[in-house]
Amino acid sequence: MKTISTLLFAILVFAFSGIHAQTKSINVEKSNIHWLGKKLIGQHEGDLKFHEGDLIFEKGKLVSGKFTVNMSTISTTDLEGELKKMLDDHLKSDDFFGVEAHPTAKLVLNKVKDNGKGNVSVVGEMTIKGVTNEIKFDMHLKDNSASAEIKIDRTQYGIKYGSKSFFPDLGDRVIEDIIELNVQLVF
Numbered sequence: 001m002k003t004i005s006t007l008l009f010a011i012l013v014f015a016f017s018g019i020h021a022q023t024k025s026i027n028v029e030k031s032n033i034h035w036l037g038k039k040l041i042g043q044h045e046g047d048l049k050f051h052e053g054d055l056i057f058e059k060g061k062l063v064s065g066k067f068t069v070n071m072s073t074i075s076t077t078d079l080e081g082e083l084k085k086m087l088d089d090h091l092k093s094d095d096f097f098g099v100e101a102h103p104t105a106k107l108v109l110n111k112v113k114d115n116g117k118g119n120v121s122v123v124g125e126m127t128i129k130g131v132t133n134e135i136k137f138d139m140h141l142k143d144n145s146a147s148a149e150i151k152i153d154r155t156q157y158g159i160k161y162g163s164k165s166f167f168p169d170l171g172d173r174v175i176e177d178i179i180e181l182n183v184q185l186v187f
Helices: 002-020 081-092
Strands: 021-025 032-039 042-058 061-076 104-116 119-128 131-142 145-153 175-186
Touching: 061 081, 119 145
Parallel strands: none
Antiparallel strands: 021 042, 032 042, 032 175, 042 061, 061 104, 104 119, 119 131, 131 145, 145 175
16 A cells, blocks of 8 residues: 555656646747857858757746757858858868768757846757767846857867867968857747
8 A cells, every 4th residue: 555655646746747847849930040160360150040949947947958950051141152152061061060961960958057037057968960068058048038158169079170279280271169159049
């Protein structure tokens, strides 16, 4: 009888905690990632689109989430015409993101700490080109949106093209290792 009571209690606790969890899918048409890559003598920027994504809330507080980015949508916004096409194609090539073999990138929010007033600190895992690394960043939530400024070191994901960390004799053709991501989520 004690085992049945314990099992019943566990089921009720699980069921009750499930009531408080709410999954909110992002609107992939309105959500966006704006990227910025710098080089020694300039910079380029552009956009990426999400394939899908969910944020999970418990008792109104963000507790986790997961996102998939469609890497084939990488697009330069500071160039036009043939120069834009050339850079977009190069970013999709194996020199950078290898989109044919790795059509998606992923981000999983594993730990979320509520800092109050819509601000949270996140520890997650980013996967690019099949390589996964821990990532930490802050996120701001307001109404049905969230934003984050994330910096990643591309070389940690095997993207070494133009990196002075691997090719010290590049002169003014050096491309910085850090990529800045401005993430805007609408859910």
